[in-house]
Amino acid sequence: MELIVSLAALAVMSLLWLIWQLVKAKRFTRFKQQIETDLKAKVIENIKEELEHTRSEIFPNNLCHEEAAILYWTQYKSRILHAALNREIIDQQWLTDTGNLRNAQHLFFVERQYLPIARVNQEQV
Numbered sequence: 001m002e003l004i005v006s007l008a009a010l011a012v013m014s015l016l017w018l019i020w021q022l023v024k025a026k027r028f029t030r031f032k033q034q035i036e037t038d039l040k041a042k043v044i045e046n047i048k049e050e051l052e053h054t055r056s057e058i059f060p061n062n063l064c065h066e067e068a069a070i071l072y073w074t075q076y077k078s079r080i081l082h083a084a085l086n087r088e089i090i091d092q093q094w095l096t097d098t099g100n101l102r103n104a105q106h107l108f109f110v111e112r113q114y115l116p117i118a119r120v121n122q123e124q125v
Contacts, residue, residue, distance in 0.1 A: 031103040035077045039084045044070055046087045078111035 047069050051061040059065075073083045081104060084090045095101040108115065 027099075028103050028106065031100050032077050032107070034100075035080050035084075039089065040074055040080050042089045043073060043080055043083045043087065046089060047073060047083075050087075076111055076114040078107050078114050079116075081107060082115055 048066060051066050051069060055061040073079050085092075092101070095104050
């Protein structure tokens with residue numbers, strides 16, 4: 001009898017853990033959708049404004065440059081988020097307030113190969 005009760009308790013705990021994992025996965029998916037729907041348009045607008053303001057003979061920033069920059073920065077969710085943070089469209093406080101700080105950390109970890117490469121000191125090479 002004790003064996004059945006302990007197995008039932010283990011089964012319930014396992015089921016609760018799986019439900020919690022499903023809730024976390026749904027929150028992460030909603031966060032990625034929010035990046036796509038809310039932040040992507042703001043990042044694109046900011047890129048266009050920046051390229052327009054920095055246009056010169058040395059940096060023509062024509063339509064081809066604009067399309068390439070937009071493609072690069074909006075190709076992956078982590079790059080959109082990275083651009084939004086760097087361009088101060090959002091800040092860490094926004095991530096904390098919306099409950100997405102952990103999701104952002106997870107996204108950066110999962111898509112780390114798509115983030116801009118950090119400069120390496122010559123001494124490290």
